[in-house]
Amino acid sequence: MSAGKLLHGHSRHSDGGGTIDYPRGYDVLAEIGFLGRRRGVFTRLAALSGAEQGHQIVDVGCGTGYLTRMLAPIVGREGRVTGLDPSPAMIGHARRRSPDNCSYQVGEGQAMPFPDASFDIAVSSFAVHHMPVSARGTAVREMFRVLRPGGRLLIAEFRPPANPLAARLAAVLAGPAMRPTMPELLADLVPGAGFRVESTGTVGPVLYYVTAVRPLDAPS
Known part of the structure; x- marks a missing residue:
């Protein structure tokens, strides 16, 4: 059993997926997994997102709200970062720790409760692999749907390390x-x-x- 599975409260899907319902344990494991470099890595992700003052951003699979909170000062008072996660425990944890220009909703990336073209940027960090295999494509299409034409996408996910020992540790986690x-x-x-x-x-x-753009002339 992977360390990640130990944090899953349950899985509702026959082809994988589920929720992580232990936010404090997740944050501890994340700090260990990043070898103390978590803040630096997510600072880089925030920059890669292209976030600017006034932007409306959705964080799909926001978890404990770590990236959401890092984006909040970049978008400023005129902007907003909305976190979406299927785990009520994660959403509750995030709400208690975030500034006023962050908001959170319980929901799944493959069925987002937002109108078309609602956001300037969609980000997702270490969330796609938690989704059911059959829902991953739908989730990315949902990110496309909720972005305005010209909107930006950032997805960050695991990659196998080149070092064999590190690769084994990553496989366990x-x-x-x-x-x-x-x-x-x-x-x-x-x-x-x-x-x-x-x-x-x-x-x-x-x-x-991966960073990507919804083309200006893309059909809705």
């Missing part, structure tokens, strides 16, 4: 997240949803990211 590798999966899901990929890269030992 992430479990099924490494099968198939998320870089391979996102290479199909993101353009398949209609996005134009702008860049891909890595941050730290286990993070792979």
Whole structure:
């Protein structure tokens, strides 16, 4: 059993997925997994998102709200960061720790409770691998739907480390997240949803990211 599975409260899906219902335990494991570099890695993600003053951002699978809180001072008082997560425990934890320009809703990425073209930016960090296999494509298409034309997407996920010992540790922590590798999966899901990929890269030992744009002339 992976360390990640120990934090899952339950799974409602036959093809994987479920919720993480132990926010404090999740944060502890995240700090260990990033070897004390979690803040630096997420600072980099916030920059890669393209967030600016006044932007409306949705964080899909926001968990404890860590990235949401880092984006909040960037968008400022005129902006808003909305976190979405299927776990009421995670949402409650995030609400208690976030500034006024953050809001949170319980919900799933594959069925977002937001109107079309509601946001300037959609971000998702370490969330896609928690979704049922059959729902991952739907979730990325939902990110496309809720973005305005010209809106930006950032998805950050696990990648297998090159070092064999680190790869073994990552497999224990992430479990099924490494099968198939998320870089391979996102290479199909993101353009398949209609996005134009702008860049891909890595941050730290286990993070792979994709940035993309919803084209201005893309059909709704």
